[in-house]
Amino acid sequence: MKRYICLVTLFLLLSCKTNDYVYRDKDMEMSALSGVVLNEEGLPVDGAKVTLNKTMESFSDINGKFLFNTMLLGNNTVEVRKKDFTVYTANIKYTIKDKYGFYIKAKILSLNGLLKNAYEYLFEKKYSDVERVLGEIEKINNENDAYLFLNAVFLYTTNKYVESVDILEKLREKDRMNIYYSLTLIKLYNNLKWYRKSAELNEFIYSYKTTDDVNYLRDAALLYKDKLNDEANYIRIMKEIDRITNDK
Incomplete structure (x- = not known):
């Protein structure tokens, strides 16, 4: 008998993609399949759509719990989805010898x-892990601004400046007042030696009162003078700096 139980347990574990979270429970005789949906912190997730064999549906409640009263004999597939979350899948073999229902921690x-x-991972310079997680996020929502900004920062960190600029400029079209987009772009423009764009963006940051730090104007002035040989714009900005300083 013990040998039989061990074989059944082993078969079940091998048939599940996330085998640590699927097991039989003798207290679940009234249901064929039940379980709970948890997030990365082990907290319940409500409103997750649980699909059994692509035909039956259930939704997790406020405690993350869900329930199915029937299962097919043979192979059963379980899928759990919720917006802005990864997808959970499992395969379960159900036979007439299974007295108890199955319980899933998804x-x-x-x-x-x-x-x-x-x-x-980015802070720790574990770039392969960053790339892996970015791939997971892309499957969830590849239009999310936070994801796009992170991707741009990752590309910048790995010296893919042009690709990073392309993403950030599109983000900035949607939110021109976002200081993080602008500051990252300034660094990229300087690395690419696109000094006029850098100077103009430094001016923009100050002129639209994103900050009252006059150093952005000084940086713009120095770029016009030292990198672009643009004496007219250098003088114009220095006069503006003098006016601001005197007013204070």
């Missing part, structure tokens, strides 16, 4: 949690 990762992980 772990799905949130977009915000993945972003946090990616930034930590």
